Amino acid sequence: MKGIIDRFEGDIAVVEIDGKTMDFPKNFFPKEAKTGDVVVIDGDSVKVLKEETEKRRKEIETLMNELFED
Amino acid sequence: MKKFISAFLLPFVLLLSIAFPATSKAATPPLYVHYIDVGQGDSIYIKTPAGADILIDGGNNDKGDDVVAYIKKQHVDDIEVMIATHPDADHIGGLDTVLKSFKVEQVYAPRVSHTSQTYVDFLRAVKNKGLTIKTAQKGVSLGLKGVSAVFVGPVKSYSVDDTNDWSAVLKLSYGKRSFLFTGDAETKAEADMIASGQNLRADVLKVGHHGARTSTSEAFLNAVRPASAVISVGKGNTYGHPTAEVLNRLKAHKVSVFRTDQQGTIIIRTDGTNLYFNVKPATTNVSPTPAKPTPKPPVKTAPKLPVKKPAPIRLSAIVDNPHPKKNSTIHLYVNGPNGTYKAVFHYKSKNTTYTGTINKPLAVKIGRASAGYTVRIDIYASNGAKTSTSFTPR
Numbered sequence: 001m002k003g004i005i006d007r008f009e010g011d012i013a014v015v016e017i018d019g020k021t022m023d024f025p026k027n028f029f030p031k032e033a034k035t036g037d038v039v040v041i042d043g044d045s046v047k048v049l050k051e052e053t054e055k056r057r058k059e060i061e062t063l064m065n066e067l068f069e070d
Numbered sequence: 071m072k073k074f075i076s077a078f079l080l081p082f083v084l085l086l087s088i089a090f091p092a093t094s095k096a097a098t099p100p101l102y103v104h105y106i107d108v109g110q111g112d113s114i115y116i117k118t119p120a121g122a123d124i125l126i127d128g129g130n131n132d133k134g135d136d137v138v139a140y141i142k143k144q145h146v147d148d149i150e151v152m153i154a155t156h157p158d159a160d161h162i163g164g165l166d167t168v169l170k171s172f173k174v175e176q177v178y179a180p181r182v183s184h185t186s187q188t189y190v191d192f193l194r195a196v197k198n199k200g201l202t203i204k205t206a207q208k209g210v211s212l213g214l215k216g217v218s219a220v221f222v223g224p225v226k227s228y229s230v231d232d233t234n235d236w237s238a239v240l241k242l243s244y245g246k247r248s249f250l251f252t253g254d255a256e257t258k259a260e261a262d263m264i265a266s267g268q269n270l271r272a273d274v275l276k277v278g279h280h281g282a283r284t285s286t287s288e289a290f291l292n293a294v295r296p297a298s299a300v301i302s303v304g305k306g307n308t309y310g311h312p313t314a315e316v317l318n319r320l321k322a323h324k325v326s327v328f329r330t331d332q333q334g335t336i337i338i339r340t341d342g343t344n345l346y347f348n349v350k351p352a353t354t355n356v357s358p359t360p361a362k363p364t365p366k367p368p369v370k371t372a373p374k375l376p377v378k379k380p381a382p383i384r385l386s387a388i389v390d391n392p393h394p395k396k397n398s399t400i401h402l403y404v405n406g407p408n409g410t411y412k413a414v415f416h417y418k419s420k421n422t423t424y425t426g427t428i429n430k431p432l433a434v435k436i437g438r439a440s441a442g443y444t445v446r447i448d449i450y451a452s453n454g455a456k457t458s459t460s461f462t463p464r
Contacts, residue, residue, distance in 0.1 A: 006188070016159060
């Protein structure tokens with residue numbers, strides 16, 4: 001199951017899965033996991049997809065450059 | 071003695087406000103601020119005395135329709151200013167729905183990215199309306215008639231994963247009264263706002279980050295010196311918001327606290343001199359006498375609304391594969407406050423009950439489950455909470 005870390009709330013990681021947010025214990029996630037990371041949750045292991053995260057962020061920043069006035 | 075006098079005078083003040091309710095209203099048009107009850111999240115609707123409509127945040131993804139319905143009920147036909155304080159889903163989730171439903175003139179947001187679909191949906195909705203985004207940052211004014219509305223934060227850039235500190239913080243003043251809308255700004259951003267030397271003083275503080283302990287620092291309260299504070303927070307949220315630390319800090323500063331989880335939508339009206347609340351403060355043990363030298367406006371209240379009962383503890387559940395193959399293994403995630411649960415799988419032919427531990431994945435071999443038949447899973451936690459999810463084998 002793939003998701004994106006929306007934010008951390010104390011000991012909880014809020015993960016967006018198919019456009020909805022779902023709470024997970026933060027300790028499921030590797031220490032280096034950050035807000036915005038694309039992750040794969042499989043059983044009790046979570047993998048951060050670094051390349052996919054960066055690719056996504058680049059695409060979104062391109063859209064932001066187009067929309068932000070300054 | 072002081073306490074005695076204010077207790078003694080209060081009935082007369084109330085009587086006066088009942089006897090002459092229209093006097094100030096007729097003289098100066100009011101400003102309205104609605105802290106909409108969107109559960110865990112923020113959404114604030116403001117109507118300025120000149121009639122401009124402002125929306126700060128739009129609650130979570132599933133709250134967009136509620137926000138649209140609420141502001142339609144306030145006879146809003148277009149929104150002059152929309153502010154997305156920062157890209158977290160519980161703040162911007164509903165804004166795409168609002169953008170689709172209303173003509174919006176201006177959109178403000180801090181220049182920080184997020185990779186979430188929620189943020190992409192917001193950006194695309196802005197684009198589809200042919201709009202652009204103005205950067206929300208310190209010193210930017212909304213340029214509205216009759217009020218002063220200026221961003222006091224963010225004062226600088228933060229790390230891209232520190233979305234809370236990027237929060238657009240708006241100070242709105244009308245006459246002698248002012249409001250501070252902080253988004254989720256945390257201690258670091260608060261310290262930077264204080265260090266910037268701006269006047270942060272406000273009568274009403276929207277408590278940062280739903281009352282999380284990482285916001286509303288002692289230093290910030292000393293700078294803002296609010297008489298009242300509003301906490302926008304969901305009933306029975308799993309994050310422990312608002313925290314006892316923040317409630318105690320507010321209490322120590324003799325701040326009257328209003329809470330959307332206990333009182334629903336909080337509405338404040340002001341004529342620029344007095345503040346009128348639709349409900350009484352949520353905490354009754356806060357002293358009504360002003361503790362600081364600054365004169366505070368008299369707080370007058372309408373009849374008290376019934377206080378809602380506390381909600382049961384929230385539990386959420388999901389399976390890692392909503393369309394598994396026959397004989398495969400799926401994982402059920404039931405997350406919430408620690409404990410155990412029973413999960414009843416309603417297969418086509420029979421019900422099977424499994425026992426699991428909250429916050430630990432449960433592996434279930436689904437056997438020869440019928441393809442195309444949606445298996446509902448009802449989850450009953452040992453603490454009494456309930457939830458459900460489902461999967462449909464292919």
